[in-house]
Amino acid sequence: MRWSRYFLYTSKEDPADAEAPSHRLLLKAGFIKQISAGIYEILPAGWRVIRKIESVVRKEMDRSGAQELLLTVLNPADLWKETGRWDSYGNELFRLRDRNGREYCLGPTHEEEITDLVRKFVKSYRQLPLILYQIQVKFRDEKRPRFGLVRGREFIMKDAYSFDADEMSAMMSYETMKFAYDRIFKKLRLNVIMAQASVGNIGGSQSHEFIAFTDYGEALVGFCESCGYAANAEIISLARPPEEREDPLPMEKVRTPDVRTIEDLASFLGTSPSKILKALLYIVDGKDSLVVLIRGDREVDENKLEAVLGTDDFRLATDEEVRDLLGTEKGFIGIFNLPDGIRVLWDNSIYGVKNMVVALNEPHWHYINANPGRDFNYGEFFDLARVEEDDPCPQCGGILKVRRGLELGHIFLLGTRYSEPMRAYYTDPSGEEKPIIMGCFGIGISRIMSALVEQHHDERGIKWPVPVAPFELDIICLNTSDPDISQTAEKLYLEAEEKGIEVIYDDREESAGFKFADADLVGFPYRIVVGKKVKDGKVEVQKRETGESWDFSIGEAVDRVKEMIERDKA
RNA sequence: CGGGGCGUAGCUCAGGUGGCAGAGCGUCGGCUUUGGGAGCCGAAGGUCGGGGGUUCAAGUCCCCCCGCCCCGACCA
Numbered sequence: 001m002r003w004s005r006y007f008l009y010t011s012k013e014d015p016a017d018a019e020a021p022s023h024r025l026l027l028k029a030g031f032i033k034q035i036s037a038g039i040y041e042i043l044p045a046g047w048r049v050i051r052k053i054e055s056v057v058r059k060e061m062d063r064s065g066a067q068e069l070l071l072t073v074l075n076p077a078d079l080w081k082e083t084g085r086w087d088s089y090g091n092e093l094f095r096l097r098d099r100n101g102r103e104y105c106l107g108p109t110h111e112e113e114i115t116d117l118v119r120k121f122v123k124s125y126r127q128l129p130l131i132l133y134q135i136q137v138k139f140r141d142e143k144r145p146r147f148g149l150v151r152g153r154e155f156i157m158k159d160a161y162s163f164d165a166d167e168m169s170a171m172m173s174y175e176t177m178k179f180a181y182d183r184i185f186k187k188l189r190l191n192v193i194m195a196q197a198s199v200g201n202i203g204g205s206q207s208h209e210f211i212a213f214t215d216y217g218e219a220l221v222g223f224c225e226s227c228g229y230a231a232n233a234e235i236i237s238l239a240r241p242p243e244e245r246e247d248p249l250p251m252e253k254v255r256t257p258d259v260r261t262i263e264d265l266a267s268f269l270g271t272s273p274s275k276i277l278k279a280l281l282y283i284v285d286g287k288d289s290l291v292v293l294i295r296g297d298r299e300v301d302e303n304k305l306e307a308v309l310g311t312d313d314f315r316l317a318t319d320e321e322v323r324d325l326l327g328t329e330k331g332f333i334g335i336f337n338l339p340d341g342i343r344v345l346w347d348n349s350i351y352g353v354k355n356m357v358v359a360l361n362e363p364h365w366h367y368i369n370a371n372p373g374r375d376f377n378y379g380e381f382f383d384l385a386r387v388e389e390d391d392p393c394p395q396c397g398g399i400l401k402v403r404r405g406l407e408l409g410h411i412f413l414l415g416t417r418y419s420e421p422m423r424a425y426y427t428d429p430s431g432e433e434k435p436i437i438m439g440c441f442g443i444g445i446s447r448i449m450s451a452l453v454e455q456h457h458d459e460r461g462i463k464w465p466v467p468v469a470p471f472e473l474d475i476i477c478l479n480t481s482d483p484d485i486s487q488t489a490e491k492l493y494l495e496a497e498e499k500g501i502e503v504i505y506d507d508r509e510e511s512a513g514f515k516f517a518d519a520d521l522v523g524f525p526y527r528i529v530v531g532k533k534v535k536d537g538k539v540e541v542q543k544r545e546t547g548e549s550w551d552f553s554i555g556e557a558v559d560r561v562k563e564m565i566e567r568d569k570a
Numbered sequence: 571c572g573g574g575g576c577g578u579a580g581c582u583c584a585g586g587u588g589g590c591a592g593a594g595c596g597u598c599g600g601c602u603u604u605g606g607g608a609g610c611c612g613a614a615g616g617u618c619g620g621g622g623g624u625u626c627a628a629g630u631c632c633c634c635c636c637g638c639c640c641c642g643a644c645c646a
Contacts, residue, residue: 010607011581011582011595011596012581012582012595012596012607013581013582013583013594013595013596014582015581015582016576016581016582016583016638016639017576017638017639017640018639019639019640034638036637036638037637037638037639091571092644092645108645109646138646140645140646142644142645143571143643143644143645144571144640144641144642144643144644146639146640151645151646155646156646157646158646159646209646210646218644218645219645302642302643303643303644306643312643312644315572315643406646407645407646408646409646410645410646442646443646444645444646445646446646447646448646476605478604478605479603479604479605480604481603481604482604485604509604510604510607511603511604511605511606511607511608512604512605512606512607512608513604513605513606513607513608514606514607514608515605515606515607516605516606516607517606517607518607520606521607529605531604531605532604532605533605540605
């Protein structure tokens, strides 16, 4: 491909509205173009990358025995009503009507449609097990699209569905997919960790997430290097710590004027946040008040709180509500003098803390040296704290590390969540009708492009790994008006094409610096620079990843590059 | 959906107290240049997000709406 004819336009300026490196670089380097919030066009160079990602995914899915098909984007509402998700999916579902008033949605995921398909054809245990998958555009009207392709409202996803006769076989399918995913992310050169996860709205009995470490990820993973445990932070349970061994000091009431934050209170009293009892007032279901007690150095994980409460309809109280309900102010909420009948949850972190600093619901005052049993009694304990670095591993007691990451894949063992209500049944060898056991397995294809950039870039631009690069080689003609140079570049371009290298030939009439900057930005893994050295019969080969460069004779350059590319693909 | 910010040329942005619509980059024409986003000359390019209002006069002041980005709660 000659760059002078290629639809690839880079920008010298950083785009104004992009913060995450992947978002900024994909826009700046001309891979994507924004149409609306969370809606992007994928331009030719970007599409080449997407197609390569897809082909890696396809290859491994096919190899694992899964069969590709294509379901529909337009989903009739009837199917969604069968499982109840027409109502429960809420505002994230894009809904529309046809000319006759029939309701449809744009498919955000396809459990309903695939189950409908399978129930029509699969009647016997002889037809199981079965794994079907597709690669398709999905639509979700996300509350908050983010970071370019990281979370779009329209995005490309690979979704696979397994169908098995019994739990044991379903587990086998699940394991098969696990291995396939492992191979996929390795081939894509992504640093990914598999973590236990919560099943959330999709339902089912177990699930794992495949998370790529990035600073701009949305998932929080805790993992243990000594035993290999890894899980989404929201499901890592934190037990009660051992009791502190301190002699109780006499409790005292201390004036703490306008000291509202934990940090300020700790320094005001000359103590540490871990000695302070933090109390938060929540409003549940828009009406009930709830006090959550947690150690001052810890944060509430609202996913855990949701699990305990059984609802996601809760929020922190406003200043006015704190005043009306507790008669105090934020920063001075405590366990003393709480109104009767208010629900109180104690986080495990509080257990065993001695000589604690506690507020008493009276503005500008705290108690110091409050002790359990003597000054107050514990209520019911729960696990509500967000996991932090150095917390104990729930599996081996080792030390957890905590990192941000991007969820690239998620696999679920669904059980009969869909087959039961949709009556996808098969007949077993004894003639008995049974629901098919299902699993579902997603990979965010377009999101992978973002993750790749997050993990492979520097200050100058993207550094595509060879297996996903839009072109493997960029041949730069440094002086288009020098016939020696341009004819050599032309010759090398034709030779590279002939030898099966995916090559872009920068024949544009631009300055050297301009072309180098573009090459760095767009991120081609290899570059042949054709310039003054041609008069000595040499060209320069450069590797983007490492910055290494070599002078080769004009005759051998393409072959040497070809060798390096082949090595990188292996 | 709550909180914060922004909307002026293709892109990045400037336009105190209302008074002729601006710059750099990019684009087009010409000259010159070619190992790290070159230089000179010339040109084109605008419903100032939309609507209403105040005023002799609105990019600027007021009201309503729309869009985008960031932080939080949800997802691949």
